[in-house]
Amino acid sequence: MTTVALDTAGCPSGLAPPSATNAADPSPFVRRVGNQDRLSLTVRGAKCGACLARIEGAVAVLPGVDTARLNLSTGRLDIAWTGDLSAQRIARTVSDLGYGVAPLDTRAGDAGHKKEEQSLLLAMGVAGFATANIMLLSVSVWGGNGEMGEATRQGLHAVSGLIALPTLLFSGRPFFRSAWNVLKRRHTNMDVPISLALILAFSVSVAETIRGGEHAYFDAACMLLFFLLIGRFLDARVRRRAYSAARDLAALASRTVTRVSHTGTHEPVRAEDMRPGDRILLAPGERAVVDMMIEQGESEIDESLVTGESLPRFSAAGMQVMAGSINLSQPLTGRATAASADSLLSDIGRMLEAGEQKRGAYRRIADRAVSLYVPIVHSTALLTFLGWWLSGLGLRESILIAVSTLIITCPCALALAAPVVQVVAAGRLFRGGAYLKSGDALERIAACDHVVFDKTGTLTLGTPRLISNHVPAGTLQDAAQLARASRHPLSRALTAAAGPGPLAANVKERPGLGLEGTVNGMACRLGSAEWTGARDSFHNGASLFFVRGTELPLELRFEDDIHASASATIASLRKLGLGVEIVSGDRSDAVAEVARTLGIDQWTAAASPQDKVLRLEQLQAEGKHVLMVGDGLNDAGALALAHASAAPGGALDVSQSASDAVYSGGLAPLPLLVRTARKARHVMLQNFGFAAVYNLVAVPIAILGHATPLVAAIAMSGSSLIVCLNALRLNLPSEKPA
Amino acid sequence: MSGLVILIPIALLMGLAGLAAFVWAVRAGQFDDPDGAAARILLDTDAPLPNSALGRPGPGNAEA
Numbered sequence: 190m191t192t193v194a195l196d197t198a199g200c201p202s203g204l205a206p207p208s209a210t211n212a213a214d215p216s217p218f219v220r221r222v223g224n225q226d227r228l229s230l231t232v233r234g235a236k237c238g239a240c241l242a243r244i245e246g247a248v249a250v251l252p253g254v255d256t257a258r259l260n261l262s263t264g265r266l267d268i269a270w271t272g273d274l275s276a277q278r279i280a281r282t283v284s285d286l287g288y289g290v291a292p293l294d295t296r297a298g299d300a301g302h303k304k305e306e307q308s309l310l311l312a313m314g315v316a317g318f319a320t321a322n323i324m325l326l327s328v329s330v331w332g333g334n335g336e337m338g339e340a341t342r343q344g345l346h347a348v349s350g351l352i353a354l355p356t357l358l359f360s361g362r363p364f365f366r367s368a369w370n371v372l373k374r375r376h377t378n379m380d381v382p383i384s385l386a387l388i389l390a391f392s393v394s395v396a397e398t399i400r401g402g403e404h405a406y407f408d409a410a411c412m413l414l415f416f417l418l419i420g421r422f423l424d425a426r427v428r429r430r431a432y433s434a435a436r437d438l439a440a441l442a443s444r445t446v447t448r449v450s451h452t453g454t455h456e457p458v459r460a461e462d463m464r465p466g467d468r469i470l471l472a473p474g475e476r477a478v479v480d481m482m483i484e485q486g487e488s489e490i491d492e493s494l495v496t497g498e499s500l501p502r503f504s505a506a507g508m509q510v511m512a513g514s515i516n517l518s519q520p521l522t523g524r525a526t527a528a529s530a531d532s533l534l535s536d537i538g539r540m541l542e543a544g545e546q547k548r549g550a551y552r553r554i555a556d557r558a559v560s561l562y563v564p565i566v567h568s569t570a571l572l573t574f575l576g577w578w579l580s581g582l583g584l585r586e587s588i589l590i591a592v593s594t595l596i597i598t599c600p601c602a603l604a605l606a607a608p609v610v611q612v613v614a615a616g617r618l619f620r621g622g623a624y625l626k627s628g629d630a631l632e633r634i635a636a637c638d639h640v641v642f643d644k645t646g647t648l649t650l651g652t653p654r655l656i657s658n659h660v661p662a663g664t665l666q667d668a669a670q671l672a673r674a675s676r677h678p679l680s681r682a683l684t685a686a687a688g689p690g691p692l693a694a695n696v697k698e699r700p701g702l703g704l705e706g707t708v709n710g711m712a713c714r715l716g717s718a719e720w721t722g723a724r725d726s727f728h729n730g731a732s733l734f735f736v737r738g739t740e741l742p743l744e745l746r747f748e749d750d751i752h753a754s755a756s757a758t759i760a761s762l763r764k765l766g767l768g769v770e771i772v773s774g775d776r777s778d779a780v781a782e783v784a785r786t787l788g789i790d791q792w793t794a795a796a797s798p799q800d801k802v803l804r805l806e807q808l809q810a811e812g813k814h815v816l817m818v819g820d821g822l823n824d825a826g827a828l829a830l831a832h833a834s835a836a837p838g839g840a841l842d843v844s845q846s847a848s849d850a851v852y853s854g855g856l857a858p859l860p861l862l863v864r865t866a867r868k869a870r871h872v873m874l875q876n877f878g879f880a881a882v883y884n885l886v887a888v889p890i891a892i893l894g895h896a897t898p899l900v901a902a903i904a905m906s907g908s909s910l911i912v913c914l915n916a917l918r919l920n921l922p923s924e925k926p927a
Numbered sequence: 928m929s930g931l932v933i934l935i936p937i938a939l940l941m942g943l944a945g946l947a948a949f950v951w952a953v954r955a956g957q958f959d960d961p962d963g964a965a966a967r968i969l970l971d972t973d974a975p976l977p978n979s980a981l982g983r984p985g986p987g988n989a990e991a
Binding site: 237238241242259260261262263303307310311314315318321322325326341344348352 | 931943945950953963967971
């Protein structure tokens with residue numbers, strides 16, 4: 190098969206451009222159910238309805254396919270088929286459309302998270318139903334106050350109680366369970382006062398109903414549950430999104446490897462089943478998933494995501510290929526030097542875990558608010574009870590007032606304050622081209638005062654571009670005829686400049702040297718100076734030489750372009766008060782050039798992944814909060830360690846998993862990210878302020894014993910509404926576009 | 928007042944019917960892919976008619 194190096198266009202709104210790698214053979218991941226074969230794939234880059242239709246349509250017409258359904262929210266494609274269709278063909282069909290595809294290990298799926306989210310949604314639905322129906326009865330009790338007969342009121346309360354009991358048992362479980370778990374460990378969290386308020390409100394209301402009393406708080410208890418569950422559900426949804434992004438790391442690690450048995454047959458196996466010493470075939474375009482030592486073959490290896498080096502490296506027998514690098518030109522055979530779990534990729538995975546543990550120590554604003562809130566509320570309720578009881582009010586009335594204090598202070602607004610802001614901010618960022626991965630990311634990004642950029646693929650496009658514009662069009666077309674046969678980044682750049690066209694005859698690729706073939710009956714060569722017999726170039730960057738027949742070799746110069754939006758982005762980041770710095774793994778002269786163009790004084794070149802982590806630790810020791818922006822495997826450790834991090838949509842899955850936000854379409858979304866995060870933090874704090882003011886007003890009313898169920902209902906829904914509306918303010922355009 | 932004995936159960940039953948529909952929707956995975964659901968409604972799924980169908984009267988203009 191001849192690969193014509195054309196830039197396949199993915200979804201126009203896609204965050205991840207199609208990867209240049211071949212789809213790995215997913216056949217070890219096929220599950221057999223009855224006479225049907227099933228396979229789940231992770232599809233990257235599908236972001237709109239057109240993608241959905243294109244992918245499902247293309248897979249559905251394959252012979253024997255029964256169902257093909259793509260989940261656009263999670264990027265999971267489920268296929269079921271009968272007959273002898275190969276899994277490889279399905280994956281190839283999707284990747285040929287320009288989307289990244291990897292087999293998904295359903296054993297390591299996110300079933301647990303999904304179940305949690307679903308049960309919260311169910312609990313919320315039940316609580317909503319109960320609230321609406323009890324409110325229907327309560328409103329008639331309040332409306333008929335004075336005129337309604339005692340028996341009717343008692344009957345309506347009894348019906349309310351009958352609705353509230355199962356609701357409490359069903360929808361209250363998440364709170365009771367979590368409260369019980371922390372109490373067992375002699376700690377406390379927000380769920381303890383919630384559970385206490387729910388149980389007390391219900392018990393007191395039952396007692397009042399039996400007694401034929403005037404006030405029952407069934408409606409308040411259910412409304413409380415309903416509002417709290419909305420907050421809880423939104424939070425779970427944000428967290429699951431973050432998790433499904435992290436799952437992509439597992440998808441990357443669960444790729445398949447082509448193992449060569451001693452009889453010479455090739456079989457696809459899961460990467461985790463590889464043992465050191467196994468023989469592996471690394472096909473052109475394939476990404477290595479275990480570290481290997483080459484035994485046979487010569488090729489060029491693209492290590493840009495591993496080391497940050499922008500040009501491919503020539504590799505031959507006896508040389509090491511690190512996991513994460515891409516084989517560009519010729520098949521390579523070698524032996525695994527480490528099991529998948531010990532490969533560089535897993536080392537970086539461990540660096541990620543270490544970084545994330547450090548970051549886990551970060552306490553959310555909401556958690557800090559709760560730790561203040563719980564003791565205050567409980568002592569207030571207790572003091573209210575004691576105060577009334579000691580001053581001579583009956584035990585029953587005192588308890589009733591204390592319970593109404595607990596209900597009215599229950600943290601509805603507090604529970605909604607953060608999740609609603611997160612959801613609104615995430616939606617706004619998504620429209621601006623940035624995709625938020627974790628809930629507390631906003632708070633951390635807002636605190637950042639220093640940005641560290643990686644160079645290759647982050648500040649620069651990561652793909653070379655032809656800058657020789659004096660080349661005659663005919664010559665360029667001839668050179669492109671050779672270049673179309675190669676995956677080398679310079680060849681692809683040349684093809685991109687020349688556009689579509691024919692392929693030369695008899696093209697041969699010599700790894701490390703170049704290509705040769707026949708164009709219009711003339712023998713031509715494209716490649717290094719040595720290969721074409723040219724003198725070495727003075728160009729401070731990459732060049733190719735093209736020689737046609739006996740003509741003089743012609744030099745074609747390339748440059749790794751800086752993103753068009755880079756200088757504007759750096760200017761606006763500086764305006765936001767952030768320091769800017771480059772830490773790159775690339776050559777010193779390449780980094781210096783970019784730093785000079787962008788006017789960045791602080792830069793580090795030739796930094797290994799460890800160096801990057803060290804530099805970040807150094808900055809953190811200086812008391813800076815660093816926002817790390819990078820795309821490579823070599824950045825992953827730094828991304829995970831940094832106070833907050835962002836990765837471009839074209840980054841390797843690992844780096845995207847390690848970062849808090851993924852952005853697309855140049856660097857422009859970065860200032861938006863920082864601005865939105867700061868504004869979100871502002872609104873969040875404002876919301877907590879609202880919740881505090883609300884309590885300051887409501888608590889005295891409750892303590893004085895005026896918190897009837899009607900007052901509680903109005904106060905609780907009013908404060909929750911204010912908090913939600915305030916969060917929506919994030920969507921308003923804040924400032925004039927610069 | 929005796930009307931309440933009938934009206935309240937009716938109100939509750941209607942609410943329960945809504946709740947049952949919601950529970951079914953959650954269980955059936957209707958909320959699993961909100962982005963996909965938003966996109967799917969705009970998909971133009973009409974495939975061109977197969978040639979054999981063109982010569983025959985379709986269900987729309989079958990009169991006999």
